[in-house]
Structure formats: structure tokens, C-alpha cells
Amino acid sequence: MLNETVRERRTIRKYERRDVPEELLEGLLETAMRASTMENLQLYSVVVTRDEEMKRRLAGAHFNQPMVTEAPVVLTFCADMNRFDRWCRERGAQTGCDNLLSFVNGTIDALLLAQTFATLAEEQGLGLCYIGTTVYNPEQIIEILGLPRLVFPIATLTVGYPAEHPQQQDRLPLRGVIHHERYADYGRAEIDDIYKEKEALPESLHFMEINGKETLAQIYADIRYRREDIEAISEKLMEVMRAQGFVK
Amino acid sequence: MLNETVRERRTIRKYERRDVPEELLEGLLETAMRASTMENLQLYSVVVTRDEEMKRRLAGAHFNQPMVTEAPVVLTFCADMNRFDRWCRERGAQTGCDNLLSFVNGTIDALLLAQTFATLAEEQGLGLCYIGTTVYNPEQIIEILGLPRLVFPIATLTVGYPAEHPQQQDRLPLRGVIHHERYADYGRAEIDDIYKEKEALPESLHFMEINGKETLAQIYADIRYRREDIEAISEKLMEVMRAQGFVK
Structure with missing residues (x-):
């Protein structure tokens, strides 16, 4: 039987x-440090x-998301x-x-730690939000x-005991996400097939209605x-990567 | 009791x-898809x-690492x-x-999936190597x-039943990795303290001896x-990010 906590998680x-x-x-963070790490260097810090x-x-x-002030603990996982x-x-x-490779290596290490922590914490009855x-x-x-310099925040988890259930x-069907031997690109038929369940959900129809889409x-x-938001944020992100020493 | 598989993992x-x-x-990949994902978009693929x-x-x-040909299964997790x-x-x-933000968002999603898969697979008795x-x-x-275009390989896992134990x-002590409220930068005394156990390990002394360091x-x-290797790889990495459409 596969891990019940992960299967039932929200x-x-x-x-x-x-x-x-x-x-x-x-204890959770210490155990999570058993996660794989590049050359055993542990290129991360947690604030x-x-x-x-x-x-x-x-x-x-x-953006003033309420979880950040309402959770008893906020963890910021950094590439370090x-x-x-x-x-x-x-x-x-x-x-x-x-340099850029070090940014990516630190990012990978920080996320493997964060996600191992997340699984362990949920098994102990805690609730989390990335x-x-x-x-x-x-x-x-x-x-x-x-x-x-040389430290960059990558992921934030809010942590506490759940007060909601x-x-x-929903998730996409697995066939929409895995490829065997080579990447099989998506044509119209595959896109229709992969997204049809998501598109038919009552909450999807509700979002479309209230947003007039x-x-x-x-x-x-x-x-x-939105393209314009994401592009502006990308430019800023590159600037901050430069300021922290990861891009020349 | 915290997760025994993670605590004992190799x-x-x-x-x-x-x-x-x-x-x-x-089944493992499908369950791992319960991991958090940005706006529930699942910005990943697995080959x-x-x-x-x-x-x-x-x-x-x-670099012809033998695990890649010797493992029955190799999984490449991609930002998609x-x-x-x-x-x-x-x-x-x-x-x-x-754009760059999309590269980072896809990278985060792919790594949360990969690491959730890793924990689940190890719980089922499989052995893995990033x-x-x-x-x-x-x-x-x-x-x-x-x-x-717009797909990038981020992490590779070799997967099979263990034939070694x-x-x-070793890991650094937790005090070397967590910070309370603000990042406390490392002076000479902290560096000595954090790395002293690692430096005293018999295998560390052995590596130093055989490499004459x-x-x-x-x-x-x-x-x-090595700086020169990492810088050359970083330049190439930026080129490939550009070729895949993530950097202008």
C-alpha cells in the first residue's frame, strides 16, 4: 500500500x-536533511x-496572503x-x-529538503502550504x-495544525504527464483528452462564469x-540573481 | 516517531x-502527483x-556514471x-x-514531484540515486x-531494487543550517564548528591523503x-535555457 498521508494530502x-x-x-528538519544533496554539500539554509x-x-x-501571518511557523528554504x-x-x-549552475544546484538541494520536510510534517499531523x-x-x-550574497530564497512553507479539511x-491523468523513452509532444487530441476532466469540474465552470471567460x-x-506580469517578474528575478552574485 | 525510511535512507x-x-x-508516480504544484498547473513531465x-x-x-545503464529504470524529471x-x-x-520565472516555476514543480516520488519509492523497498x-x-x-521548446531536464533518478547497503x-549539524528570524552569517568560529565532524571523518582524511590535499x-x-569547470557549464546552461525559450 502506498503512503496514505501523501495519497490523502491537501x-x-x-x-x-x-x-x-x-x-x-x-526533529523534522533534521530528519529531512537525510534527503539527497549534491556531493553531500547541503547547499541550503532554512530561516x-x-x-x-x-x-x-x-x-x-x-502579496499579503493570510497564511503567512496566521500560521505559527513560516519556513523560508534558501539556496545557500x-x-x-x-x-x-x-x-x-x-x-x-x-554563477548560474550554483544557483540551480542550490535550488535543487533546497527543494529536496523542503519537500522531504513537507512529507514528514504531514505525517505528524501538521498542515502546510507552499x-x-x-x-x-x-x-x-x-x-x-x-x-x-550567494543566498537566495526559493520556497516558503507555512506550517501549523490544520483548522480546515x-x-x-484534481490532478491531470498520469498519461498526460509521463512519456516512454522519448517525449511525445501534445497535439489537439491529446490536449483535449488530458484537460477534459479538469475543464468539466464544477469549480472550473464556476470560475469561468464569475470571470466571464x-x-x-x-x-x-x-x-x-498573465504574460505581462510574468515577464516583468522575470526581469526583476534576473536582476536579483545578479545582485546576489549568481549571474554576471 | 518520525519516518523510519527517511531516517535510515541511503x-x-x-x-x-x-x-x-x-x-x-x-502507482508511485500517480501518488507522487499529490505533491503541491504551482496554481495546480503541474508544470512537469517525466520521461x-x-x-x-x-x-x-x-x-x-x-559522464558515463554506471548507475544509468545498470538501473532497470531511469527517470528524467523535466520542467514543462x-x-x-x-x-x-x-x-x-x-x-x-x-521567460525565467516560468523556468523556475517548472523547476520547483518538477523537484517537488521527484522528491515525493523518491520518498514513496524508498518506502516500497526501491533504491534510488539522483x-x-x-x-x-x-x-x-x-x-x-x-x-x-519550453521543456528542460532538471533531475534524473536511477531506480531499482538495492544490491548494496x-x-x-554524514550530514552537517542542524545548527549549521537553520537560522531564527534572520540569517546569521558564518564567521570563522561557526565554520570551524559546523564542519569539524565532517573534516574528522576517516573517509575525509583518506580523501585528503590520496589527493595530496x-x-x-x-x-x-x-x-x-572547480571554478573553471562550473563557470564553463554555467555559460552553456544559460545558452541552453535560451535555446529552450526560457531566456530572451
Whole structure:
């Protein structure tokens, strides 16, 4: 039987007022550090936010999503090449961490840690929400958390005991996501097949109606994932990657 | 009690000859798709490699690491903005997927899927190895797997039943990785404290001796993570991101 917690999981955005014990949090993070990491270098750091004022400031960087102030704990997982770089410099060695590959390597390490933590935390009855806007406003988060050069915020998790049990979200059928031996590109028939269930959901039809859109895809294209917004954020992201030392 | 499988995990590089049943593999991937995903868009694809000739070709892109040909299954997790983009275009909508933010969003989604799969697969007795070189030779992998524009290989897992039980690798102490409220930068005393156990390991001393190095950090700086190699790979990586449509 496959992992019941993962099979039944939901993202949790509302939390009980009770705190997450520090001992539990640290035990979860320590165990999550067993996740694979590039050359066993652990190219990540985690900033733990519990202070109300710090949460309020972080929320501002996350478009004031209420989970950030309402969760007892906010974790910011960062790609961190700074610690490795300092270790080398303290030991008479000079490596190369100020480049794009190091950004990607640190990003991978940070996300494997974050996701292992997420699975472990949910198994302990905690509820979590990934705040996808971490890379949308990285410069604010860098300033608030005091992240030095060669450190970059990649993923934010809000953590607490669940105070809701929402409906489980839909997923695309597996056949729409896996490819055997070579990538089989999607034609009209495949797109119709893969998205038909999602498009027929009552909530999809409801979103279309309240937004006055003819298709679900238009809601993403015109509202949630608008070209002009995404391009402006991309330009800013490249600037911040440069400022943190990852792009020349 | 925290998850025993994760606590006791090791990366597995040697596999039994027996195959991984397709039904098990698909069940694991389908369950792993319960992982969080940006706006529920599932910005990923997984290419399954079982064919011997395809594995041989992929191994070439991974510096001929033997796990790639010896594992019964190789999974390449890709950031995929192509499927979402096509869905939008088929539905009279135009979104913006050809940019850096989309690369990062797809990368995050692909890694949350990969790591959830990894935890589930290890719970079922499978052994795995992340092949960190996926982003070192992306253009070869793109060619071998036929990845179209807006698709990028991010992580590779070799999967099979373990034929070894290696020693568990060391990890840094948690205090070296977490920060409370604000990032506390590392001075000489903190670096000494965080790395002292790793530096004193018999295998570290052995590596230093056989490589004629005075410190463990020098092995990374001079051999495993050499500035000139990493910078050359970074330049190539940016070129391939541009070729796949993610950088202007």
C-alpha cells in the first residue's frame, strides 16, 4: 500500500492557534536533511520565522496572503552557496559559487529538503502550504531575512495544525504527464483528452462564469499567469540573481 | 516517531537485475502527483527510460556514471511549460511561458514531484540515486529524449531494487543550517564548528591523503567543484535555457 498521508494530502491554509513545538520542528528538519544533496554539500539554509512582526513583514512580500501571518511557523528554504564558499575560503581553497549552475544546484538541494520536510510534517499531523510567491518578490525577502550574497530564497512553507479539511484538488491523468523513452509532444487530441476532466469540474465552470471567460485556460492566461506580469517578474528575478552574485 | 525510511535512507548505486514493475512505477508516480504544484498547473513531465540503447545514450550525457545503464529504470524529471502553453493556445488564450520565472516555476514543480516520488519509492523497498549531472549536459539530454521548446531536464533518478547497503553519509549539524528570524552569517568560529565532524571523518582524511590535499575543502575547490569547470557549464546552461525559450 502506498503512503496514505501523501495519497490523502491537501494543502492547508487555515491553522489552529496552538504552536508547533520547537523540538518537533527541529526533529523534522533534521530528519529531512537525510534527503539527497549534491556531493553531500547541503547547499541550503532554512530561516524559521515565528515572530509576529517578522511574519507581518514577510506577508507583505507574499502579496499579503493570510497564511503567512496566521500560521505559527513560516519556513523560508534558501539556496545557500555562501556557507560552502566561506568554508572553502577559511581552508585555503577557492571554489566557484558565483554563477548560474550554483544557483540551480542550490535550488535543487533546497527543494529536496523542503519537500522531504513537507512529507514528514504531514505525517505528524501538521498542515502546510507552499507560498509560490517566494521567487516573485525575492528582493524584499532577502532584505527582511538579511540574506547575504550567494543566498537566495526559493520556497516558503507555512506550517501549523490544520483548522480546515478542504476538498482534495484534481490532478491531470498520469498519461498526460509521463512519456516512454522519448517525449511525445501534445497535439489537439491529446490536449483535449488530458484537460477534459479538469475543464468539466464544477469549480472550473464556476470560475469561468464569475470571470466571464469562455475557457478555463483563459482564466490562467488573462488573470493568474498573465504574460505581462510574468515577464516583468522575470526581469526583476534576473536582476536579483545578479545582485546576489549568481549571474554576471 | 518520525519516518523510519527517511531516517535510515541511503543513496543506492547498485541494483539487482530484477525489473521494477510498470504498475508499481506508475502507482508511485500517480501518488507522487499529490505533491503541491504551482496554481495546480503541474508544470512537469517525466520521461521513463527502460530501453538499453536509450540508457546507454543517456549515460553518455551523465559522464558515463554506471548507475544509468545498470538501473532497470531511469527517470528524467523535466520542467514543462510546453503542455500548459499548448493548452492555452488550443483554448484561445495566450499566456507567457517563455521567460525565467516560468523556468523556475517548472523547476520547483518538477523537484517537488521527484522528491515525493523518491520518498514513496524508498518506502516500497526501491533504491534510488539522483544523478546531479542533469543540468551539466542538458543539451545532450534534450536531444536524446526529444524535449521540445519550453521543456528542460532538471533531475534524473536511477531506480531499482538495492544490491548494496552502503554506510549512511554524514550530514552537517542542524545548527549549521537553520537560522531564527534572520540569517546569521558564518564567521570563522561557526565554520570551524559546523564542519569539524565532517573534516574528522576517516573517509575525509583518506580523501585528503590520496589527493595530496591539506584540507577537505580543497578537494572540492580543486577537483569536485572547480571554478573553471562550473563557470564553463554555467555559460552553456544559460545558452541552453535560451535555446529552450526560457531566456530572451
